Each structure stands twice: as C-alpha cells, then as structure tokens.
Amino acid sequence: MGKIILHGRKVVGGCVEGEALVTTETISGWGGIDPKEGTIIDLRHELAGEKFAGKVLVYQGAKGSSGWSGQFHEARLNNVAPLAMVFNETTTKIALGAVVTRVPAVTDLDQDPTKVIATGDWVKVDGDNGIVEVTKK
Amino acid sequence: MGKIILHGRKVVGGCVEGEALVTTETISGWGGIDPKEGTIIDLRHELAGEKFAGKVLVYQGAKGSSGWSGQFHEARLNNVAPLAMVFNETTTKIALGAVVTRVPAVTDLDQDPTKVIATGDWVKVDGDNGIVEVTKK
Amino acid sequence: MYLRDDEKAMLDGKEGLAVQKAMEMLVRYGEALGAEKLVDTNNVGGYMIADKVQMERFGSFNKVFSELSIDSDTAIEFPKVKVGSCQFETPMDPDYYHLAGKTKEDYDLYQKNMEFLANMGIQLMCTCTPYQVGNVPVKGEHCAWMESSAVVYINSVLGARTNCEGRESTTSAMLTGKIPYWGYHIPENRLGTHLVEVECDIKTAKDWGLLGYYVGKIVQDKVPVINNIKHNPAMDMIKHFGAAAASAGGIEMYHIPGITAEANSLQDAFGKNKPRELITFGKKEKEETYEILNSIGKKTEVDFVMLGCPHYSIDQIWNLCKMIEGKKVKDGVNFWVFAAQSIKDLAVRNGFEKIINDFGGLLMRDCCPALGRFKPEGSTVMATDSAKQGHYLPNMTGIEAWYGSTQECVDAAVTGRWGGKL
Amino acid sequence: MYLRDDEKAMLDGKEGLAVQKAMEMLVRYGEALGAEKLVDTNNVGGYMIADKVQMERFGSFNKVFSELSIDSDTAIEFPKVKVGSCQFETPMDPDYYHLAGKTKEDYDLYQKNMEFLANMGIQLMCTCTPYQVGNVPVKGEHCAWMESSAVVYINSVLGARTNCEGRESTTSAMLTGKIPYWGYHIPENRLGTHLVEVECDIKTAKDWGLLGYYVGKIVQDKVPVINNIKHNPAMDMIKHFGAAAASAGGIEMYHIPGITAEANSLQDAFGKNKPRELITFGKKEKEETYEILNSIGKKTEVDFVMLGCPHYSIDQIWNLCKMIEGKKVKDGVNFWVFAAQSIKDLAVRNGFEKIINDFGGLLMRDCCPALGRFKPEGSTVMATDSAKQGHYLPNMTGIEAWYGSTQECVDAAVTGRWGGKL
Numbered sequence A, B: 001m002g003k004i005i006l007h008g009r010k011v012v013g014g015c016v017e018g019e020a021l022v023t024t025e026t027i028s029g030w031g032g033i034d035p036k037e038g039t040i041i042d043l044r045h046e047l048a049g050e051k052f053a054g055k056v057l058v059y060q061g062a063k064g065s066s067g068w069s070g071q072f073h074e075a076r077l078n079n080v081a082p083l084a085m086v087f088n089e090t091t092t093k094i095a096l097g098a099v100v101t102r103v104p105a106v107t108d109l110d111q112d113p114t115k116v117i118a119t120g121d122w123v124k125v126d127g128d129n130g131i132v133e134v135t136k137k
Numbered sequence C, D: 001m002y003l004r005d006d007e008k009a010m011l012d013g014k015e016g017l018a019v020q021k022a023m024e025m026l027v028r029y030g031e032a033l034g035a036e037k038l039v040d041t042n043n044v045g046g047y048m049i050a051d052k053v054q055m056e057r058f059g060s061f062n063k064v065f066s067e068l069s070i071d072s073d074t075a076i077e078f079p080k081v082k083v084g085s086c087q088f089e090t091p092m093d094p095d096y097y098h099l100a101g102k103t104k105e106d107y108d109l110y111q112k113n114m115e116f117l118a119n120m121g122i123q124l125m126c127t128c129t130p131y132q133v134g135n136v137p138v139k140g141e142h143c144a145w146m147e148s149s150a151v152v153y154i155n156s157v158l159g160a161r162t163n164c165e166g167r168e169s170t171t172s173a174m175l176t177g178k179i180p181y182w183g184y185h186i187p188e189n190r191l192g193t194h195l196v197e198v199e200c201d202i203k204t205a206k207d208w209g210l211l212g213y214y215v216g217k218i219v220q221d222k223v224p225v226i227n228n229i230k231h232n233p234a235m236d237m238i239k240h241f242g243a244a245a246a247s248a249g250g251i252e253m254y255h256i257p258g259i260t261a262e263a264n265s266l267q268d269a270f271g272k273n274k275p276r277e278l279i280t281f282g283k284k285e286k287e288e289t290y291e292i293l294n295s296i297g298k299k300t301e302v303d304f305v306m307l308g309c310p311h312y313s314i315d316q317i318w319n320l321c322k323m324i325e326g327k328k329v330k331d332g333v334n335f336w337v338f339a340a341q342s343i344k345d346l347a348v349r350n351g352f353e354k355i356i357n358d359f360g361g362l363l364m365r366d367c368c369p370a371l372g373r374f375k376p377e378g379s380t381v382m383a384t385d386s387a388k389q390g391h392y393l394p395n396m397t398g399i400e401a402w403y404g405s406t407q408e409c410v411d412a413a414v415t416g417r418w419g420g421k422l
C-alpha cells in the first residue's frame, strides 16, 4: 500500500515511528488516563480500557481538567507515554501536555488525521517539519 | 415678610414647624453626625460643629456610609433628631433615614430649598401634602 | 406601592409577626422612595450588632433589633432568615477587644450577639468585603447590601444590583426576601451621568484612591464613567477606588469601559444618556485631592498606622509582608492591619501573621477603627493607605491623618515619622 | 516567539537559575502553541503538591517540583514567587487523611509541603474555587490558572483572561510573572462560536448542571452562547454549569447575555462571528443528559454521598443545613461535604459544621475524592449533586454514581437508597 503524507505544524520536535491508536473523540488527562499503566480509563470514552503506551496517539484534542499535562508528564516518568501525538485541536492543555511528555507532536494538518489514520496503521511523525507519514496496515 | 411656599413630594408624613438649619452640601450619617449630641462632626463640612437637634434640616442629600439611617435612628432615640427634613436628592440612604427618624420629610420641591431657605428662617413642613412654608427671618 | 399576593400575605401577618413588621418597614421605606413595587432578593448583607448602651436601653437582642433593625415599636422574636444573609463589619475584634477600649462585658455581649446571629442563619462574615470571603454576586443579581464600599463594588465591578441599604432595610429583607425596586435595581438608573477624562497615569493603589476621592467629591451620588484608564486595575485597586468615591460623595455605581461588568464601551456606559458634565482628572486635580486628604494632618510624628480599609485581601497582606520582613516597628507606634476572619485564617496558615507580629504589628479581624470608633490608646497621628479611613477616622476619633502608599505607611511605622509625598 | 528585554534577561539567567528554567519552559510552551509573545500576569493559580511516590523518586521538594512543576531536568532551588500565586485543591484533608486511605507519613509529607509552599509565598487557598475565598480577578485581568471549573468561571462570569493552564506552566508563571499571549488572552478568541437556544426552564442547580454537561459535550472546546435564560442564576448555579461544561468537554469560556461579564447582548457575545452551529436544549436533551450522567449507576443502595464539587459555598452549606437539621444519616452511609478551609472556618463559626456532624456527616477541606483518588473504604455507590464529580469519580475509583439535586442526595443519605428522578 502507498503512503499518505500529511502536512501540519510543529508542536514538539523529534522524529519517531510506530503503530497508531486512533480516536475521533477528545481525551481527558485527569480522570481520563491512568499514568501508571498508560491506558484510557474514561468509562464513557470509545477507547475505554485501551493502552496508548508506546503508540502514536491520534485524536481530536484534549478535554476536561487542567491536570492534563500532569498526567502525561507522569506517564512519561513511568515510561508509558505515547510515542508521538497527532491531533486536530490545539489548546493550552494539549500543547503543554505534548511539551512535557517530550514526544514529537504535530497539529493543524491538511487532512483530518483521525479520519485518514486507523488504529494499527504504521505512522512516522516528523515533529520538526510537521510531517506525518502513514502506511496503512 | 411674606411667606414662601414650596411644593414637593411626601417622603414621611406629619406636620411641624421650627427654625431651619441649611447647607448646600450633602451630609454623612456615619462619621458625619454625633447621634448623642445631635451635631455635625464631619471636619470638612461647612456646618462642622453645628447642632441640628430640633431644627428643620434643609440640605442637598445624604452621602457616604450606609450607616446613615442608623445614626439618625439613634439620634431619634436620644431625642436629638432634626424636627423635619427637606432635601433635594433622594437616595435609599436618605429615604430610609427619614423613615426611621420618624420626622416629616419632603423632597422634589419646585425650587431648591437650600437656596430659598436660610439658616434661622422659620419653616413649616407639611409632610403629608409635600408643602414647605418659609417665613424669612 | 403595588404589592404582590405573597407580599400582601406577609403584610397581613400570614408568615408571623416578625415578617409582618419587616414588611411594614419595607412598605414605609418603599413609599418614602416612591418605589413602584418590591423585588425579590436572595442576597442580603446587613448589620445586627447591639452595643452595651442599646442592650441596657432595650434589655434583649430581640428588643434591640426590633427597634433598631426593623424600626418596630412592637418587640418581635426573630425567626431564622429567609434568604442568604451575611453580617458586615463589626465594632470590635473579639481577640483584641481590650485594644479598642472594650471590656470583658463588651466581649461577652459580642459573643452572645454572634450566637444570636448564627442561630438566625446569618453568615458571620464580619467584613466590609464579603466578595473576598465567598459572597460574590453574579451580574444582574438583586441584592440588598449595606456598606458603601461593598455596594459600589458589587454594582460596578460585578454588575449586581443593590442600593446602599441601611440596617433597618437589610434586616427586613433578611426576613422577607424583598427590597424596594428602586434606584440601581432599575437598568436605566445604572447608566452613566458624568464623563471623567483621566489625564494622568493611574497605576498604584494610592493613585486609585486619589482618583476615587476626587470623583466622589465632584459627582456626589450620580454615576461617573471613568475614561482613559491605561493600566488594568487589580481587585485591591478598584476596591480602594470605589471606597474612596463612596466616602467623598455617595457614589454607588461607576463604569470603566472594559473593566466594569456592564460597560464594554463608553456607549454601553452611557446608553441613551448624554454626559451632564465633563470632568478632567489630571496632575492638578490629583495634587488638590492629595492636599484635601492630608489636610487633617499637621504633626509628622506618626504613632498609629492603619491598613486594611476596605479589609485587606490576602494579596495585600502578602505584599505588606514583603515590605516589612526583617524590619521592626518603632517603639510607640501601633501598627494595625485589618482583614476578614477568613483572610486572617489564611494569613495564619501562610505564616503571614507571624511576619506582621515579628514586625511589631497586629492583624485584626471583624472590625475597623472607624466603625468601632476606636484608636490605640493615646495615639494622635495616624498614617493610612486608605482614602476612606483618612476621610472618616478624624471625624470619629479626632485623630490627625496622613494618606499615602502602603510603603509610605510602613516607612512611617519604622521611623515614627510621616515622609509621604505625591 | 518574540521576547521583550526583561524576558530575554530571564532566559539568559540574569534573575537566577530557577527563573531561567521557568522561562525556558514558557518558551517551549509558547512555541508549541504558536504564540506570538508572552503577557504579564499578577495572578497565578497552580498545583505544587508532591505525593509519596514522587518524593521517593526525586528525594526533595526542590527536585520533585523542578521536574514536575517546571519540566526541568536540572534541579533548582525554588525562590519566593514573583507575583500573587495560590495553591488549588489538594489530594487530602489533613484532619481526615485516614478516611482517604492516607497514612501519618502522607500527612507529615503534606504538612511539610504546605510549609514549602508558604515559604515561597504561595497562598494556601487549597480549593478549586479561589474566587470564593478572596481571589476574585477583575474583568480584563490576565491570569494563569489551572482547574477547569475555575478557569471557565473567571473567564466567563468575571471576564478575566486565562487559558486552562497546567502545573508546569503555572509554576513557571509564578516565578516569572509571564504566560503565553494565546487563546483567551486575545479578545477575538473570546467571542462566541455556537448558539445554544434554551427551550426549557432552567431554574435549579440540577438544571444548570444538566445544561452545562450537554453544552460541554456538544461544543467541546469552543465558546457557546447560552440564549433564553429566564431566571438569573446565583453564583453556585453558574459555578456548577461551568464545571459541568468543562468536564463533558473542554469549555473554557461561555457567554450568557446579561449575566456573563463581556456579554450585555447576543451581539456582544458573538461580535464579528457568525454562529457555526445552532444547538437547542429542550426537554429531550435534558432527559438524554440526565441518562448519560446516570449511566454509571445500576444499584440503588447508596453508601456514599459527595457534595461540594466545585467546593461548596457558605450559602450551599447553609441550604444543606436547612435540609438535614433534625435528621440522621442511615447507618453505613458516608456523607461528605467539601469546601475550602476559609468556608469551613465560617461554617464552624456559624454552627453549620455541627449540624452536619449531628446529621452524621463530615465537612472536609482542601481536597476532593476525584483529585485525591479516594472514596470511603468499601463504598460502591455514590450520590452527588455535581455533574462534574459524577463524570469523574467513576473513572477514578470505579464507584457507581447517581446525579441529582442536593435534596435527592440528602434523601438518599437518610434512606440509603437513590430515588432521584428528573
């Protein structure tokens, strides 16, 4: 299968590649993830129970509490952070969270990544240049 | 000398007559009067030191603290209240104060009473009909 | 005055004698105002403190408050309040009553008074700044508050609606949930009447006090619109501005476009009104106001520093601590800081009270010297960072007063000498 | 991102290592946002609490906070804060730590943590509602606050300007007095994006919670304009509305014409924006939202009642007392009410805590179960009057949750059974 290349804006630099975990919904930090296990714990979320640790997390954006950055910061310290972040909506929660998670992060893409990318796809995230390369599974 | 008759609005009913004490300035209750002596204690007031007890108090209106009614209420209890009140500016402070002082009170007169009436003039205040009769001294 | 069925029922005694007497008071008051009707309120701030003289005259709290708080010759037994109600500032700090020249007897009466209020469900905030301790009315909310500085604050900064009430109207409102629909409850009365063009820099709390005092003196009891403010004021600055304006005059509402709740623009502030008067506040007016506020002061040997009028916020206490840490008050100078109990509790938790005590000062609660008519024994010259306190305390206690910045007051406490200047 | 000279100086280390590291964090953050510059702030609300695990991992408060509060690998020694700063809610009540499953060791760490914060000059408000205990920002004031319900409150109701910050950005702001000029600091970003027509009666706090939860879920992180509100909300209702909206979505700002600070009209609310979407909230939407909020509840045997999210005001405590006086909680039901310490102090002074204790409940301070990840030992079914708590606690602790009015929660406490309905 061919690659799909999306262009966006750098949020955090760096370059990684890995398997995608995708949701069209926003994600809560506080009350939304378990920073020890690297899982989504929001009982009303479409990804409830899923593990984001080591995945390229593709999602709509951040929602809920200001503890968003703190939870992802903890996840990094516990080595269960996502590999990279690709999202649609930039808020202070998600920007700060991406910065302190210290993983490549890209936003403002020329296509909606939650529609183009599916869970399980292989994704390369070039944070510095704002490029997301998708190899469909 | 002829009488001058002013027409206004009832604030508190009743009918009395007595000597006027006049000021073009507003009067403070709290910090402005001594409710035990019936005097004006505001050091920056044109009537500083003057005794209003038993006088028809003719003035611009009430200013300053919400303790306005309380001070005049106290003055009544100490039998040093003005005999009546005639004023230009109606505020909640002055209306409440007039009510609890329980003296005839009139406002919204067809002429400025602080200009027509002078300290020492003999004044009849008919609160019920809103009439102020002035006999110049 | 038009009365609704529930109001008529109260007036007829259907909710008991206390509510009936309260409603009678409100009707007398409403008619004196020429109000068309009453309005519902769920937020009343009043004053129900009996002093020793009043207690001796009347014999019981019920009797004192029947006369003094609802203007009733008939003694009633006070039931629980009907709506959210708080007690404003009181005449003494129960921990330091002796410094206010009060006795153990006064203290005991005070404690019983507090118990009486608590039993009525009146919130014992005991401050002139309820909006700093949990009572923060929402824009459009009909309130019935006393305390001129609090009234002007909630009307202007928060967009709530209250007139400057008195003890008799507020206690009546506590029992009925009603207040006359008059004055600042009515939208058109809240529009600006005077335009104040600010032609000098207003940056500090001292500047805001001078501006407020000047505006209050000129505008008296109308609604000024303050234009050309270049620096967004913090809460404590705008609190001070309103308190000064309400002391020099009777300001109960003002607008500052972009800052006060109802004015996003000059046009919002004036609505259909044309300014009656254009007032300028420039260097000259600032100097004149400074002179007026310092006109009661002659001697420069300061023996009393009063801070916290309106009651200090925790920010003000923190800023003060930064000024005094490691220093000492001059022997013979009383350094009193006033705050709400809640704010004092926080200051204790934060170690700020200790800094004030180590400096040689006291952090007092519940009261102020103007309201309680007290000053440190023997003191003759006060320094204060409050235009309002500087306006009132000389009238109350005969003390001389210097008005300046907080820093100038601290310096005066350390040196024993006033060196303030514009 | 453009930096001013004072900001460059901080970045160069001219104000010390701590300020430098903080400025570095802010630059990384500002660039991630795509902000053009930083803005000055004098009002920061953050979170600097270290738990046992963090303390064990890092070894000292300075090291914990270097990593977790300013995202620095280099350990710094924290100086005093530069601007007015407060601590938001914490994970435990120091008086009842054992009920949160915490040990004496946790307690000792907490007390040392509080001491560390006090020494930095951080105001120990320890609440999610600083605006109820003295920190009431003025319209237009640039703040840097955490706590989604507090952020939405000060932006909307008071007209202050903050984004929903995190612990790393707020501590950095405390040390520098700076925050990125982005999002809700910029006037055009504060304008409405969605129109919500309210087609049913919104009168009670329960109604406001349902409206907020629905709006948050639909609008997510844009700016809704709520139209056709017929009853002026009290502070506690609007507090609840915002908290619900910020939990179901990421609402940081909304407008209600005539009620919120910047919207005197629909036109003010939208400015040059055209609504992107028209949303209606009627009986059907209300019912749907009620079902979603009660979807985690199956069993009706309530063993835990949680009230005070956001932290209860003194009015809420008073209203609660009127509901519980003379009654008793059913054996086996834990009845916990949460408030700021200042509000609790006032409740104690007023005798309200005693009423709660006599009922068989506890008035807790400083914390909440969602933030502290705790619940009464063995409890499995919670009733709450908070849409936010009902949204979060099941995720945090696995507890089942029923959402309803305060009265329904009290009834559940007395009977041990949930009987709430719309």
Ligand code: F3S
Binding pocket: C089, C128, C149, C243, C308, C309, C310, C311, C338, C367, C368, C369, C370, C371, C388, C389, C392
């Ligand atoms: S009541 Fe408060 S506003 Fe000043 S005069 Fe007393 S501290």
Ligand code: F3S
Binding pocket: D089, D128, D149, D243, D308, D309, D310, D311, D338, D367, D368, D369, D370, D371, D388, D389, D392
């Ligand atoms: S922080 Fe406050 S807003 Fe609720 S979830 Fe906890 S009581």
